[in-house]
Amino acid sequence: MNENTSHDLKLFNSLTRTLEPFVPVHEGEARVYTCGPTVYNYPHIGNMRAYVFADLLGRTLSWKGYKLTHVINITDVGHLTDDADDGEDKLEKAAAERAQSIWDIAKHYTEAYWEDIKALNIRQPAHWSIATDYVPQMIDYAKGIAEKHCYELDSGLYFDVSTIADYGSLARAATEDGEGRIDAVEGKRNAADFAIWRKTPEGETRQMEWDSPWGKGAPGWHLECSVMSEALLGLPFDIHTGGIDHREIHHPNEIAQNQAHSGCDHSGARVWMHNNFLIDRAGKMSKSAGEFLRLQLLIDKGIHPLAYRLMCLQAHYRSELEFSWDNLIAALTRLKRILMSVERLKGRLSSEQQEKPPHPKLTEMHDRLDTAMSDDLNSCPVIPLLEELLSLKKVDPVQRMALLREIDLILGLDLETLTRTDLRVRPKSATITEEEIEQKLDLRQQAKTDKDFAAADAIRDELIAQGIELMDGDPLRWEWSISI
Ligand code: AMP
Ligand code: ZN
Numbered sequence: 001m002n003e004n005t006s007h008d009l010k011l012f013n014s015l016t017r018t019l020e021p022f023v024p025v026h027e028g029e030a031r032v033y034t035c036g037p038t039v040y041n042y043p044h045i046g047n048m049r050a051y052v053f054a055d056l057l058g059r060t061l062s063w064k065g066y067k068l069t070h071v072i073n074i075t076d077v078g079h080l081t082d083d084a085d086d087g088e089d090k091l092e093k094a095a096a097e098r099a100q101s102i103w104d105i106a107k108h109y110t111e112a113y114w115e116d117i118k119a120l121n122i123r124q125p126a127h128w129s130i131a132t133d134y135v136p137q138m139i140d141y142a143k144g145i146a147e148k149h150c151y152e153l154d155s156g157l158y159f160d161v162s163t164i165a166d167y168g169s170l171a172r173a174a175t176e177d178g179e180g181r182i183d184a185v186e187g188k189r190n191a192a193d194f195a196i197w198r199k200t201p202e203g204e205t206r207q208m209e210w211d212s213p214w215g216k217g218a219p220g221w222h223l224e225c226s227v228m229s230e231a232l233l234g235l236p237f238d239i240h241t242g243g244i245d246h247r248e249i250h251h252p253n254e255i256a257q258n259q260a261h262s263g264c265d266h267s268g269a270r271v272w273m274h275n276n277f278l279i280d281r282a283g284k285m286s287k288s289a290g291e292f293l294r295l296q297l298l299i300d301k302g303i304h305p306l307a308y309r310l311m312c313l314q315a316h317y318r319s320e321l322e323f324s325w326d327n328l329i330a331a332l333t334r335l336k337r338i339l340m341s342v343e344r345l346k347g348r349l350s351s352e353q354q355e356k357p358p359h360p361k362l363t364e365m366h367d368r369l370d371t372a373m374s375d376d377l378n379s380c381p382v383i384p385l386l387e388e389l390l391s392l393k394k395v396d397p398v399q400r401m402a403l404l405r406e407i408d409l410i411l412g413l414d415l416e417t418l419t420r421t422d423l424r425v426r427p428k429s430a431t432i433t434e435e436e437i438e439q440k441l442d443l444r445q446q447a448k449t450d451k452d453f454a455a456a457d458a459i460r461d462e463l464i465a466q467g468i469e470l471m472d473g474d475p476l477r478w479e480w481s482i483s484i
Helices: 045-063 090-098 102-119 131-149 174-180 221-233 250-262 295-300 305-313 325-347 360-374 382-391 397-411 434-449 453-465
Strands: 010-013 018-021 029-034 067-074 080-082 086-089 127-130 150-153 156-159 194-199 217-219 237-243 269-275 468-470 480-482
Touching: 010 269, 029 045, 029 221, 045 067, 045 237, 045 269, 045 295, 045 305, 045 397, 067 102, 067 221, 086 090, 090 102, 102 295, 127 131, 127 221, 131 150, 131 156, 131 194, 131 217, 131 221, 131 250, 156 250, 194 221, 217 221, 221 237, 221 250, 237 250, 295 305, 305 325, 305 382, 325 382, 325 397, 360 382, 360 397, 382 397, 434 453, 453 468
Parallel strands: 029 067, 029 237, 067 127, 237 269
Antiparallel strands: 010 018, 080 086, 150 156, 156 194, 194 217, 468 480
16 A cells, blocks of 8 residues: 555545545455446536546545456436436437437547546546447347246336335335336336346337347446446446436345346445535536536636536535536636646745755644545645645745645646646636737836836726736736636
């Protein structure tokens, strides 16, 4: 393990609803599976919170010295408009509405998702597993559980949840929920039974369909995660992550499949972790509501994506986080302040480095960092800790920089390479370039020096008319911004 960290990592396991010390299945390793996006549309920023969280987990495990193997899947088949087997396949529906090939839709939105991953500084997992690459394995897997755990109806092969003793224990309220679910499929034995294979209805052709012992069709959504996690990580593996909604249906169903297939009563993963939701009272998180909150929308408004990352890190992953533009802009301002201090610190680093014993203040701060992150990834106090570190003017800059690097390995805010100019993203609506603004500001400065205040004011008014907000005497020395 990392000799720099001494506290035991504790994680909140949704299976037991308690904090548990992390004990890896394989000594020194951490194997993590994250439920990825359904690529029928752009992800909204709420979806991206799930991957910022998974990245924080991965970074912390790496920092703690575990050899990380992270898998994120891409769902390009099988996910219906309702998680509990009701409605249409999300990708088939999007393809029909837009008269496009389903494969083109999947490719376009997978690439868009990967761009968001990059923009948020989320580390690449060891594997991006694509569901349609695993259909033959899914069919084999289904064959293995069909006889003991499934039954066939005209519409497909269904998993009988009553064959699993503690079905739904992850969701806790599973039985009631199951009973409450819309029982859209005629003939299901239990309301919570779910499709393993969905047959193409007679007389129809689907863009995505495969031959199987149960006829032409497509796999049920839950199957892919059980198959790919086992294929890439082996059972049991360490940690399975996803958004809190998955705790109710998708993950209990994955667990049921894992138990059926392995014949063991373990859940497949030892620890199941769920991030809480990013909520937006204006309803802009719903993809069906026209303009919704995509990362690109933030960028178009001139807000750097890492401000959104910081906004996520300011809250604990298990707390609900409310989105508002004010909160986001406050996070952007905070990031700007941090960055200015980092630039000052960089300016104080000298080339001749003397070996000095670690400063006691930094040793104590390192321990606080370790305590917070070991406490179920509590990133919230780490941000003020970082600010405190930057304010310690009397402490050796080289040592401060070393601790800053360590903190940023975990937070992933790119503090060493990000520049002030990067943070001043240009809104799409802006008609003026940064150079033009800077030139006008120079002219204004000159006019002020010449005591020609009328000319200085005229330049200011001209800039305001073009949407440029001037911040005279800004303590951040961020003299202007383009208003959104
Ligand atoms: P999907 O593409 O719908 O399968 O969702 C991708 C991931 O985003 C899943 O882990 C969901 O649980 C998660 N998720 C969906 N909505 C939100 C939200 N508003 N806040 C945080 N996570 C979410
Ligand atoms: Zn999944």
